[in-house]
Amino acid sequence: MPLEQAISSAPPGFEHVGARLLADIATLPCDLYIWRGPRPVLYAAGGGDLRKVVARTQHGMSFLVRDVDSDLLRGALAASLPDVLENRGVPALDRSKTAYSIAAKVLAPIFGHDRALDHDRLMLAQQTIDTITGCLLGDDDLVWAMVATMPKQIAAHTHALNTAVYGIALALAMRLGNAAQIEDLARGALLHDLGKARVPKAILDKPASLNEAEWQVMRGHVKAGYEMVIRALGYAPPYAHIIAEHHERCDGSGYPGNRLPHQVALDSQLVAVVDAFDALTSRRPYKAAVSAFEALRVMRVTMRGQFNDELIREFIKLLGGWSSLNEDLSAALRGAG
Ligand SMILES: [Fe+2]
DSSP states (O other): OOHHHHOOSOOTTEEEEEGGGGTTOSBOOSOEEEEETTEEEEEEOTTSBHHHHHHTSOTTOEEEEEGGGHHHHHHHHHHHHHHHHHOTTSOHHHHHHHHHHHHHHHHGGGGSSSSOOOHHHHHHHHHHHHHHHHHHHTOHHHHHHHHHTOOOBOOHHHHHHHHHHHHHHHHHHTTOSOHHHHHHHHHHHHHTTGGGGGSOHHHHTOSSOOOHHHHHHHHTHHHHHHHHHHHHHSSOOTTHHHHHHTTOOTTSOOTTTOOOGGGSOHHHHHHHHHHHHHHHTSBBTTBOOOOHHHHHHIIIIITTTSSOHHHHHHHHHHHHHHHHHOHHHHHHHHOOO
């Protein structure tokens, strides 16, 4: 194995990026390095023809990019997403896998604890999910392919993406709103848990039940996320209510407002359903995933009354239709165990 593939963690000041993710970027946005122990060496200079660079790489090869070039890399990756998703010459499952990897790479820092959310990063997140929404609106195959390729090991950014993709799919299936409304729903679904970046990791990843004081901090992610978006944009976007309402429950047991269904927007209720479903069917460091069947049982029986019945019924219909379509999807919906 070449040395550049042998190191698994990037050296200080660098991050890895797989060559596969760069395949649809025409011009190299920044310098690319490879590992030639004991240090990274320049492989290709920024501004060059990236397709030629990628064409001569080995399968599975990974480059190193300096941390200071992170925003340049992410901007170029986000801009390449339409080409990846719209290339009908590539099977939908393959397009989805690449798109998911690119979107995850672009979005990971936005949901991290390291840096405050700023305007540019939020716009990049919106651009990324808008691209995905736009492509899903016109491509049914891509909808189930995106569901089939969802990573089910939960991380803030993958849960955000999964929730958005489920949300788009359910809104499309139920014909809830026009393209602009579904775009807003997807933005809200993507950003619903943004405020968790303000919750200490010791609480987020605690492998045991939270005490009341910790729960209070955890519940604060709703208000924190709402305020982060408004601060970054300078105004309240049309999807901000989804962030504020995604933990309200139909029986009034939710937070922060203990609101009843007539006080909660339908798109927020929809995001509540798909958020809970993805959380239950994803693995966390301290809990196994459950199957789609078990997740729906928990939501309908154990959590009876908390979710909008019609939305759950429609979501079950959608999942049933997809799993009968494709084995990959069927396996994905059985859960990672
Ligand atoms: Fe949440």
